[in-house]
Amino acid sequence: MCAEGPRLLAISDLHVAHPENREILKGLEPARDGDWLIVAGDVAETMSDIEWALGELARRFETVIWTPGNHELWTPPGDPVQLRGLERYRHLVRLCRSLGVLTPEDPYPVWPSPGGPVTVAPMFLLYDYTFRPAGTYTKEQALDAAYEAGVVCTDEYLLHPDPHVSRDAWCRERVAYTGERLGELDGAATVLVNHWPLVREPTRVLRHPEFAQWCGTELTADWHVRFNAVAVVYGHLHIPRTTEYDGVRFEEVSVGYPREWRARPDRPDRLRTILPGRANA
Ligand SMILES: [Fe+2]
Numbered sequence: 001m002c003a004e005g006p007r008l009l010a011i012s013d014l015h016v017a018h019p020e021n022r023e024i025l026k027g028l029e030p031a032r033d034g035d036w037l038i039v040a041g042d043v044a045e046t047m048s049d050i051e052w053a054l055g056e057l058a059r060r061f062e063t064v065i066w067t068p069g070n071h072e073l074w075t076p077p078g079d080p081v082q083l084r085g086l087e088r089y090r091h092l093v094r095l096c097r098s099l100g101v102l103t104p105e106d107p108y109p110v111w112p113s114p115g116g117p118v119t120v121a122p123m124f125l126l127y128d129y130t131f132r133p134a135g136t137y138t139k140e141q142a143l144d145a146a147y148e149a150g151v152v153c154t155d156e157y158l159l160h161p162d163p164h165v166s167r168d169a170w171c172r173e174r175v176a177y178t179g180e181r182l183g184e185l186d187g188a189a190t191v192l193v194n195h196w197p198l199v200r201e202p203t204r205v206l207r208h209p210e211f212a213q214w215c216g217t218e219l220t221a222d223w224h225v226r227f228n229a230v231a232v233v234y235g236h237l238h239i240p241r242t243t244e245y246d247g248v249r250f251e252e253v254s255v256g257y258p259r260e261w262r263a264r265p266d267r268p269d270r271l272r273t274i275l276p277g278r279a280n281a
Pocket residue numbers: 013015042069236237238256
């Protein structure tokens with residue numbers, strides 16, 4: 001593979017229920033034969049919108065790798081598919097498989113980087129309310145602070161954890177399952193993909209610090225180092241940017257809502273190149 005070879009690209013938070021975002025998706029194309037696309041969650045809320053969006057992308061890109069966002073896991077009142085929690089996630093995985101899209105439940109694909117193969121690991125980790133606002137020490141205190149500030153994530157009403165007792169219990173189960181799978185890679189180079197950031201630092205710039213408790217878990221704070229990541233891909237914050245923690249590149253690749261991307265100088269339809277990266281060119 002040379003510099004002109006295929007690329008590993010990424011995007012998230014397409015939110016195609018918005019007609020303007022639907023138009024953005026229609027324009028997403030590989031620039032080179034063999035380009036892969038990571039879709040890091042929040043495609044849409046209804047099963048039919050998700051099927052349309054991922055079906056379109058699967059037809060265009062050689063490989064599409066999806067991981068769920070909180071919006072796919074909602075059970076919206078208007079969706080004819082009223083599955084909740086784990087059953088909804090399993091339904092999404094079946095839908096992806098029918099479209100040829102890879103999910104966190106499939107064997108991890110390997111990107112043939114010139115510097116050596118890189119395992120691309122889509123993960124579904126959720127959050128556990130440990131990114132708490134200053135001065136709060138328990139989940140209950142953190143939630144109280146959020147209700148008081150009027151900053152409550154819609155997940156509290158629409159993202160059901162069934163059959164788990166809570167979203168944080170589901171998160172802990174996903175972290176254990178995923179950590180075990182990543183451990184089996186025996187130190188292979190990885191691109192880690194998760195809708196929510198793996199470390200807390202990116203949430204420090206949120207306008208409402210109370211929102212951070214719905215944005216990840218302290219349990220993954222060292223995963224980018226422990227599992228030898230060359231890059232970490234995430235979304236959810238709707239703050240697209242590139243940062244670095246412990247020498248590892250973190251790419252927030254979200255499109256976000258029309259009112260958000262209209263306010264930014266960058267075009268909303270740019271796919272982020274994950275590989276080749278600076279060290280892997
Ligand atoms: Fe989003």
